[in-house]
Amino acid sequence: MLQGFPTHHAHALCTFAYSPAPTPETPSPEPILFEGKTEGEIVPPRGDKVFGWDPVFMPDEGNGLTYAEMDPVEKNKISHRYKALSKLREYLQNLDQ
Template sequence: MTSFVFVTGNANKLKEVKAILAAGDGSIQVTSKAVDVPEVQGTTQEVAIAKVKAAAEELGTACVTEDTALCFEALGGLPGPYIKDFLAKLGHEGLNTLLEGFPSTKATALCTFAYSSGPGSEPILFEGRTEGNIVPAKGPGHFGWDPIFAPIEGEGLTYAEMDGVAKNKISHRYRALEKLRIYLSEKAEKQTESKWKGLMG
């Protein structure tokens, strides 16, 4: 059994992570804790590494942080990791307005899970991407920018219009978390093998 603390105060993110992990073999257990970590400026990768290092020092245990970016092709990758602030200031309609006059509405949803096995350890990053387009808001508006992102694989639906099971099969969060799940499962298997070898002499 492998476990880690998912550093988040976002109930929706925690719900999705638990649902995705539950679809696996059940060998990974996750608890959550909200930790006030510094918001550094930089690339998605730099932000992720800084956050998980700070969280591991604060908690003193294995932990995972998550960073989500929404990268507009027309804006050279912006808002990127600053999408939360852009959304808070502009709303769904304002984010659409940013693309007025540009020939492309293409966007990439990017999720980065950063894993630390504990204080002082070097973080490992797991990224997932889903390609789509920015569209006028459709569907429930309770989960961030989901109403304005229509994944190419979503058959014309936005994330917000999709049910949880369908979204979790193609989402950027699922793709990143699946890489993390495989890593942790393989790590647990190696630890078990090493333990048995030690017992067998």
């Protein structure tokens, strides 16, 4: 699977979209996008096959482990989903300020 490619670099990307409620001033508000990205590389499969491509994605921040080999709590601290959701959470928390 990895042969023939000049690089094994990859990134995991997650985007959450938030659509504000319509108002008289903005009856069709544009969704606001929050992106999370984790850099890494594609490696031969290692670890439990719990979720799709987790065994072949080794994040740069993962101490040499694939997503599948990582403790779920540790994985969630660096995951692309967590990063995107953190940005959305921060945005929502600041709406009332």
